[in-house]
Amino acid sequence: MEKVALLKCTEYDVDLIEKKLREGFELLGGDSYLRNLIPENSKVLLKPNLLSVVEKGSPVITHYALFEAVIRIVKEYSSDIVFGDSPGSEDTKRAAETSGLIKVADRYGVKFADFNDAVHVQVENPLIYKFMNIARAAYEADVVITLPKLKAHAMMYYTGAVKNQFGCIPGISKAECHTKLPDAINFSKMLFDINSVVKTSFAILDGIIAMEGNGPRNGNPKEMDTIIMGESLTAVDSVAVRLIGYHDVLTLPFLKAAYDTQWGTVLPEEIEVLGETIEQMKCDNFKLSRNAKVVNFLTPSLSRFVTSLTAPNPVLVFDKCIGCKKCAEVCPEKPNVITFIKQNGKTIPKWNYRKCIRCFCCQELCPRGAIVLKEKAIRKLAGLKFKKNI
Numbered sequence: 264m265e266k267v268a269l270l271k272c273t274e275y276d277v278d279l280i281e282k283k284l285r286e287g288f289e290l291l292g293g294d295s296y297l298r299n300l301i302p303e304n305s306k307v308l309l310k311p312n313l314l315s316v317v318e319k320g321s322p323v324i325t326h327y328a329l330f331e332a333v334i335r336i337v338k339e340y341s342s343d344i345v346f347g348d349s350p351g352s353e354d355t356k357r358a359a360e361t362s363g364l365i366k367v368a369d370r371y372g373v374k375f376a377d378f379n380d381a382v383h384v385q386v387e388n389p390l391i392y393k394f395m396n397i398a399r400a401a402y403e404a405d406v407v408i409t410l411p412k413l414k415a416h417a418m419m420y421y422t423g424a425v426k427n428q429f430g431c432i433p434g435i436s437k438a439e440c441h442t443k444l445p446d447a448i449n450f451s452k453m454l455f456d457i458n459s460v461v462k463t464s465f466a467i468l469d470g471i472i473a474m475e476g477n478g479p480r481n482g483n484p485k486e487m488d489t490i491i492m493g494e495s496l497t498a499v500d501s502v503a504v505r506l507i508g509y510h511d512v513l514t515l516p517f518l519k520a521a522y523d524t525q526w527g528t529v530l531p532e533e534i535e536v537l538g539e540t541i542e543q544m545k546c547d548n549f550k551l552s553r554n555a556k557v558v559n560f561l562t563p564s565l566s567r568f569v570t571s572l573t574a575p576n577p578v579l580v581f582d583k584c585i586g587c588k589k590c591a592e593v594c595p596e597k598p599n600v601i602t603f604i605k606q607n608g609k610t611i612p613k614w615n616y617r618k619c620i621r622c623f624c625c626q627e628l629c630p631r632g633a634i635v636l637k638e639k640a641i642r643k644l645a646g647l648k649f650k651k652n653i
Contacts (some may be wrong), residue, residue, distance in 0.1 A: 265528040266291055267493035267502050269539045272471050275320070280490070284467065287492040288336070298425055300465055300494075301340040301406050308376070308404035309333060310463075311364060312412040312427055313348040313355065314480055315628065319363035319586035322474045322484040325410045327363035329469045329490075333410060334371045343610035347376035347400050348430040351437055351593060351628055355379070356602060376400030381433045390452035391444065401431040401461040409463050409496070413487060413503055415478035415552035417623035417636055419447060420515050423503050424466035424477050424496040425527075428457045438595035438624070445620035449616060454517065455526045466499045467492050473507070476551040482552070483631030489544055497527030498534045505531070505541050507549040527566040550586055553636070574621040575636040580613055583633035585626035586610040590625035601625065 268287035272280055286519065288297055303306060311325035319327055330346075337344055346368060350358050357377055359365045368375060378398035385394055401407060411427035419426055444450040470489040476482040489506065493499045501512050512518045512529055521527045528534060553575065590612050591601040599618045603610050612625070612634075626634040 264533055265495040265498040265536050266535045266537055267491060267495070267498050268537045269502060269541070269544060270490040270492070271488055271539050271544065272490050273488045274581050275328040275471060275653075277325050277328045277331045277335075280329050280471075281335050283490055284336055284492070284565060284607065285331055287490065287538065288635050291492070294484050297340055298593050301337065302345070303340075305341050305405040306343045306345070306403070307337055307341045307406045307408065308401055309337070309344065309346040309373070309408050309410060310348060310401065310427060311348055311362075311410045312430070312469075313350055313358040313362060313364070315350050315630075316354065316358045316361050318361060321362075322412070322414070322472050322482075323480050324362050324366075325366050325412050325469050326471065329467070329471070330364050330410060331367045331371075333408065333467060334367065334373055337408070338371060341406070342372075344371075345374045345376040345400055345404070347378045349378035349398060349432065349434050350430070351434065351439075351624065355434075371442065378431065379433050381436075384460055386456050388459070388524070388548065389456055391449060392453060392456050395456065395460065396436055397432060397457070398431045398433060401428075403639075404461070406465075407461050407463045408465045411466065411468050412474065413468055413489070413491075413507075414474035415476060415482050415507075415550070417478070417552050418621070419517060420451070420551070421500070421504050421507070421509070423468055424499040425451075425454050425517055425521075428461060428463055429454060431457055431461055438593070439594040441620065441622040441624060445622060451517035451520040452524065455521065455524070457587065457648065463496060465492070465494055466496050468499055468503055470503065470506070472548075475507075476552065477626070477632060477635055478552055480627055481629060483550070484548070485549060487544075487546055489539075495528045495534075497521045498593050499528050501531065501534060502536060502541065506545045508546070508551060575638050576616055577614060577619070577623060577634050578637040580633045580635060581606075581609075581611065583631045584609065584611050585631055585633070587630065588612070589630055593621060593624045593628045595624060596620055636649055
């Protein structure tokens with residue numbers, strides 16, 4: 264049975280977070296557990312979520328106070344610590360600077376790793392890719408501790424411990440993954456391949472202030488007062504999704520894929536939750552990006568066809584759009600999906616929904632939150648309704 268520590272932490276005070284993390288490690292086994300997790304002379308990579316260039320403390324990214332608290336503990340077991348990430352379309356170093364993480368890292372002698380420096384590696388027992396390009400720092404680390412942010416997500420419904428390692432794929436290569444794997448189940452299997460390659464060792468999920476609604480970048484902050492810790496990424500995520508309202512974990516594509524492939528522990532009865540209980544910590548009014556219901560088909564072409572019929576469409580909130588054209592820039596299917604038209608004196612995007620693969624990169628990376636998801640009538644008839652986030 265997998266063990267997951269569920270902790271209550273009500274503010275981003277570094278001393279308080281450190282205290283809570285130490286309590287979590289005690290629940291999991293204490294000093295001997297940590298020594299086994301981080302063997303002597305290990306090179307440790309900390310993998311925060313640095314989705315984009317945003318101000319420090321933003322719910323879009325891993326909070327600098329949690330990052331510092333983790334460093335304080337890891338420094339007791341290793342002097343060789345680096346951190347890094349690769350945002351989808353923006354400068355990684357700048358994202359790390361504006362987030363406050365560089366300042367914290369410099370204070371403790373933790374080095375910043377450039378994730379654009381990649382290696383081409385073979386995947387053992389692949390689910391999707393036999394080979395892939397992975398950030399060298401992640402691949403060569405002895406211990407990878409992922410520090411994801413708990414957020415709603417348009418494509419994957421939720422993003423946390425498993426998906427955070429998508430940032431180990433160098434920037435522009437992510438678009439290719441979306442193009443080749445528009446189906447959420449296969450995309451999930453690719454995420455498992457990444458985690459297998461980098462051998463992600465442990466997850467500390469930042470849910471003190473989470474993000475609900477139009478995530479993972481343009482949603483609203485939501486006080487969850489929680490930190491979730493564990494070795495099993497899927498177990499950590501299984502606990503997290505139950506906190507926000509997904510009661511049947513197998514309705515989320517990535518957890519269904521993990522269960523079907525036996526990649527990780529998913530079912531509640533196979534997870535021992537230590538510390539707080541899910542009943543104590545669950546949020547009854549968390550605004551989901553989408554309600555989950557897995558629809559899986561045998562052939563990619565049929566799956567893509569059904570997705571085009573049933574998946575929500577990205578649509579524009581006219582008043583928020585500034586005509587920056589970022590949506591077209593990050594679209595993995597460019598230039599086939601998004602074109603621009605003039606309307607009421609503004610240049611705005613127009614989607615070709617027949618060619619859209621519903622990866623929602625445009626929605627995810629819009630700097631003004633001007634793109635949201637719109638439900639289709641056929642989803643209502645099929646019982647696949649999701650909550651609107653306009």
